[in-house]
Amino acid sequence: DSGVTQTPKHLITATGQRVTLRCSPRSGDLSVYWYQQSLDQGLQFLIQYYNGEERAKGNILERFSAQQFPDLHSELNLSSLELGDSALYFCASSVGAGGNTIYFGEGSWLTVV
Amino acid sequence: EDKVVQSPLSLVVHEGDTVTLNCSYEVTNFRSLLWYKQEKKAPTFLFMLTSSGIEKKSGRLSSILDKKELFSILNITATQTGDSAIYLCAVIMNYGGSQGNLIFGKGTKLSVKP
Numbered sequence: 481d482s483g484v485t486q487t488p489k490h491l492i493t494a495t496g497q498r499v500t501l502r503c504s505p506r507s508g509d510l511s512v513y514w515y516q517q518s519l520d521q522g523l524q525f526l527i528q529y530y531n532g533e534e535r536a537k538g539n540i541l542e543r544f545s546a547q548q549f550p551d552l553h554s555e556l557n558l559s560s561l562e563l564g565d566s567a568l569y570f571c572a573s574s575v576g577a578g579g580n581t582i583y584f585g586e587g588s589w590l591t592v593v
Numbered sequence: 594e595d596k597v598v599q600s601p602l603s604l605v606v607h608e609g610d611t612v613t614l615n616c617s618y619e620v621t622n623f624r625s626l627l628w629y630k631q632e633k634k635a636p637t638f639l640f641m642l643t644s645s646g647i648e649k650k651s652g653r654l655s656s657i658l659d660k661k662e663l664f665s666i667l668n669i670t671a672t673q674t675g676d677s678a679i680y681l682c683a684v685i686m687n688y689g690g691s692q693g694n695l696i697f698g699k700g701t702k703l704s705v706k707p
Contacts (some may be wrong), residue, residue, distance in 0.1 A: 482635060482637070521699075522681075522698065525695070525697075577694075578685065580626075581627060583638060593685035
């Protein structure tokens with residue numbers, strides 16, 4: 481158990497809908513990262529927050545947004561869902577803004593039908 | 594463009610074999626290299642390498658970094674079926690770009706047959 485908690489574990493929803501994935505980082509970690517992993521793809525970096533502020537942005541679609549709250553938990557919002565958004569979404573956390581080992585949650589498996 | 598390349602992409606061996614997984618990188622401002630093992634779900638941390646030539650060991654797994662030639666290897670000796678997984682290599686940079694400060698390779702899928 482890495483200490484990073486993600487909910488829900490599985491989610492099935494229809495195209496066009498909106499979902500919110502939630503992540504609680506390890507105790508003491510200030511950075512939260514979001515990654516997308518599809519069947520034939522490696523881990524695709526979406527976005528990083530550090531202590532409530534956006535730190536780095538990757539290949540995150542405009543339909544997706546994220547935030548980190550004062551208690552350091554984070555949410556990833558996915559809207560106008562398409563079939564191609566079906567993937568495993570990982571949250572990870574680390575102590576600092578960069579240069580530290582990151583620890584992954586168990587992931588949220590999203591299926592869009 | 595910063596990148597991390599792992600090879601082979603997939604590998605099938607038999608129990609008891611020794612395997613070597615490769616990770617090469619081209620990044621600006623390298624800081625450290627990480628190895629992860631991904632089975633069914635979350636990648637789990639194996640090693641963090643920052644200095645060249647210093648081997649990290651954990652049981653049957655070991656890893657070493659060569660900062661001059663820009664690569665790392667992960668060795669697994671006396672493989673077991675439980676070693677079957679995707680092994681991910683990631684490089685930490687000192688500053689974040691479009692990929693943040695951490696870039697992952699696509700992974701090596703290892704299958705160990707009984």
